[in-house]
Amino acid sequence: MDFGNAVPPNKILSPLKHLAEIGESDVGRMVKLRVWLQRCRVVQQGSESFKVAFVELREERDWTILGIVDETAPAAGVSINTVSKGVIRWVRNLPLESFMVVEGAIIKRASGEPVIENHCLITDYAIHIVRMYCEAPAANKLTLSLDNASSNALSGQMIEDTRSPTLQFIRYVGPSRSLATHFDNMVLHKRAPVTQAIADIRMMTRRIFCEYLDDRVFTQFEAPCLVPSVWGTDARSKVFSLRYFGETAFLATTAQLYKQLEIAGGRKKVYCIGPAFRADRANMDKYLTEFTSLDVETEIENDYTEVMLLLESLLLHIFQQLKKRCQHQINLIAGVYPSSELLLPDHGKEVRLTFPEARELLREHASPDLMLCDTTFINAAQAALLGAVVREKYATDFFTVHKFPSSDRPFFVMEDSDNPELSNSFTFYLRGQDVGSGGQHIHIPGVLERRIQNSSYPNMSTPGIGKYVDIFSSGGVSPHGGGTFGLDRLVAWYLGLPTVQLAACYPRTKMRLTP
Incomplete structure (x- = not known):
């Protein structure tokens, strides 16, 4: 032996x-x-x-x-x-x-x-x-034990050693650990079964996303990460710039331009998966500086609700398939990061609220201080309350809000033809958190130029914006629309994780650039 x-x-x-x-x-x-x-x-x-x-x-x-x-x-x-x-x-x-x-x-x-x-x-x-x-051999004393790596990274609880008169457990038991300690000890963090279970669900989400769209004859394409202008984001301060052979280039914040280029280029239905970058200093539990974006764009035959219903069906299919295919991983994760049971609507009972209807629900249940917040969109606190109200009233954690004010949507979103103050747009919510948004996108050059003139940013002198408008004037482009989902958010809020960082393979925030 x-x-x-x-x-x-x-x-x-x-x-x-x-x-x-x-x-x-x-x-x-x-x-x-x-x-x-x-x-x-x-x-x-x-x-x-x-x-x-x-x-x-x-x-x-x-x-x-x-x-x-x-x-x-x-x-x-x-x-x-x-x-x-x-x-x-x-x-x-x-x-x-x-x-x-x-x-x-x-x-x-x-x-x-x-x-x-x-x-x-x-x-x-x-x-x-x-x-x-x-x-x-491993180190004699691990900075992060597997037991701690397998525990709730935000709970602050110690894992006690269990002993009996006949069995002596030999394992390192360290103090309570923080999220930073997990990420600073990535090898043990990655070895933890709960981490691998989250990663499995992340990859399965991508697979189901592709399967659903492939079955409906969507064409996948690849969008670039290096772009010449910053028009695609709502704030110029949220972009990363770099030197590019004597010029300035930027890391892409969205694939929006390229989805529309594909439609203009003769495709009817497209999607892409890729990284997106935003220099966001906001709440790190909800935002990453690098995230994986799932993007869809399709022709519209009649109106924007075609796109909204397609993407709603896509999300519900993903959630239902995850439950079927990944129940073991879901149970394992719930043992470490407990959350309420995810309620999904039965077919035909999906909850779709117009923005005015959502605001009315909030007025019925919110405190005056909460309603003094932004009145043109639903902020994080209002979304959390709205999620609780919808769960109580409709027995679902997933719902859609559409017809947002035009002033809250990007310049390339089509206005409502009956009420220009509203837009043909929508946002999807899960557990009181937004997981994606989209709408009908402007395909007529004159309408697009007018929207640009009425927006604070960009304007016609913004680098790259003229070439964007040229997409629609160089050849007739069909009516179209689409949406974008953050993969990290989808996974985090589906599982009820306390932070989106736990759903990322290697999270990037304003505080973390390693490993």
């Missing part, structure tokens, strides 16, 4: 097995595992030396299995030599989160074995270890 702090001197011939694949057919078979050492506990009998070491071994995500190193007896039905007391001591002193190569026999776990109670995902099987090598 071989144990040691090195690469195996002899090649392990047993087949490599992934924990997710272990089943009844593997019982009694020798397998090889490549895993991290998650926990170690050792059984003691009175004053005698240690007899059995139980190790929790973890692969990707939360796949874990119990490993047994026994110096007294082989596994039942398996011919395995016992190990020495020195081996037990060596296993006991291994730093947690070391990377291990393990060989052993898969055994069936009998029910009612209190001695080897554990929190492993695999509960029916264990591995009786005969060879174990530490290929890459």
